[in-house]
Amino acid sequence: MTFAAVDRTALWRLAAFIALLALLLAAEFRFPRRPVPGGGWRRRVTNVGLVVFSTALLRALFPLGAVGFAAHWHAGLLHRVDAPWAIATVTGLVIFDFAIYWQHRAFHHWSLLWRAHRVHHTDTGFDVTLGVRFHPFEILPSFGYKLLIIATFGMAADAVAIYEIGLLAFSLFTHANVALPPRVDRALRWLVVTPDFHRIHHSIHADELNANFGNILSIWDRLFATARANPRDGQTGMVIGLAEFRDAVDQEFDALLAQPFR
Template sequence: MTHFLLTHASAIRLGAFAGIFAVMAIWEVLAPRRPQRIGRLRRWPGNLGIVVLDSVLVRLIFPTAAVGVALFAETHGWGLFHALQAPAWLALVVSLLLLDLAIYLQHVLFHAVPGLWRLHRMHHTDLEFDVTTGARFHPLEILLSLVIKLGVIVALGAPALAVLIFEVVLNATSMFNHGNVRMPLWLDGLLRWLVVTPDMHRVHHSWYPHETNSNFGFNLPWWDRLFGTYRAHPQDGQTGMTIGINQFRDPRELRLARMLWQPFRGPVNSYPINARPEHTNGADMP
């Protein structure tokens, strides 16, 4: 069974992506959390174009991707778990936790370093928040993120099965927690102890810097609570909050070509975590 999963890793990832995307898109139509001022016909071509471009680049530059690197490391006995001769079940569980922690720390890093924020802010310049926002990442950020992830996989000696599970779960939760979907408040309150919910992550896409720099988790909500970056609710409420940042607010910026050029245009502004106080005076307002 494990051999079958690893052999068909790409097909499994693609199938999971397509299935979960379809479920979330239908859910958004049937039970939207917020009305959208800018419709899908204006936003989705650029967002989905980014998905296609990212996928092609990753396949061209890293054809074996994360699972292949995990198998290579396993063959050569590289990594912490191989050195410790950890039981397979323990290596799998701990790998899933540590890979998620690495994604959380990477996300914080991309907000903290101005040069990295230039790449990451394209994810935040979407003027609405829905399932396609969860896959809207600049190709240069995707490639850099993959290099970091591969380094963590090799350092840990993470089992290939753990890497495959993590990849599928990461894609699934990214689409889920970016969904413009409504659920009962009691259910959201319960789920956000186990997984990052849309209402929790939507705060991260607020145009107020103190909210943009919170709720960094993608899969597990525990890291935000542990490291003090958790914020329960946006100050303007879920339906009243403004999505995006105070740059690139012209709807023309939703076009694919302009999205790709955003990292090289305009100032870094006040959003990186380590911005100096004199640069953030009044920056909470657009």
């Protein structure tokens, strides 16, 4: 993959992000699952502002990105086996998703990491814009971890690009406040994370907050006994967010940037 191709990948990701954000916002207005407390456009713009800030910082520090790194890294386990493209790519995607499941658990387990990831969990609303509400202190170590995975397993640049777009798309989809038909939700859940499955992870109750860590595949939560099928207060009655950050002032852009230090 050349530099131009890497840049094209970044553009594709941006285009996919804008298109899917618009589509899911429209779906939220047409088929809302539940009212969004603390909602409104100010909150949405703040959440999107946080990802714009974090991504700009990441691009400034590491212009090559994970795809660019993969394009220049010619080592790792998958490089050693001469598997057909499709098998190598699917294997790479599954390894990525498994690794990111454990990354998410680490962000909940270690207090220093939790301070960064907590910014994502203090939102009292649950909608598509929550899917990109991540502090730079979460984005930067996640990027380093991703490079470590690529260096170890040697995913090809196009596999990394596919996973990055898939992860972003699923982050938007799984936080969307859309009411899927129950049959569709049940069918999808066998393999992938759905909004009803992931919403439980944003519960104010600690036991539910420490469940449903999956990002794309739901199988890891079932395999490692962290899956919850339903929130105890019901999908429409459950309270989103954390008990200690519920004031409007906690949700302002500067307060979110400062939150890991509080």
